[in-house]
Amino acid sequence: MIVDARGHRCPTPSLKLQKAVHGSVPGTRITLLATDPMARIDVPFLMADLGGKVIGVEEADGVLTIEVETPGAPTG
Numbered sequence: 001m002i003v004d005a006r007g008h009r010c011p012t013p014s015l016k017l018q019k020a021v022h023g024s025v026p027g028t029r030i031t032l033l034a035t036d037p038m039a040r041i042d043v044p045f046l047m048a049d050l051g052g053k054v055i056g057v058e059e060a061d062g063v064l065t066i067e068v069e070t071p072g073a074p075t076g
Contacts, residue, residue, distance in 0.1 A: 001030045006063060010038040014046050017068070021050055026072030029055065034064045043068065 003020045005013035013034040020030050032043060043066050044054050051071030058065045 001028060003030060003032045005032060005034045005036075005039070007035055009036050010042060012036075013039045014042045017043060018046060018050070021047075021052060021068070021070050024070045026070055028070045030068050030070065032064070032066040032068065034066065035062055037064070039064050039066060 001020060001024065003013075003016050005016045008016070013032060013036055017030065017032050021028075024030065032039065040057060040059075043057075047054050047068050053069050055067040055069055057067075
């Protein structure tokens with residue numbers, strides 16, 4: 001699942017991601033696209049609060065690509 005928040009300022013990227021997390025099954029991987037540099041700071045705090053985790057953060061051409069996993073991923 002991709003959440004495109006490019007062009008939006010804080011807190012919109014985190015709010016869009018939070019809505020996607022709440023609407024997903026446990027263990028879903030979601031990719032957030034954001035141009036607001038604050039997303040690099042805000043998203044890890046959001047995922048910690050929600051019980052999920054950040055899988056990776058990349059930046060290219062001013063766009064952050066943040067991959068997260070929703071809480072409650074099955075263990076195996």
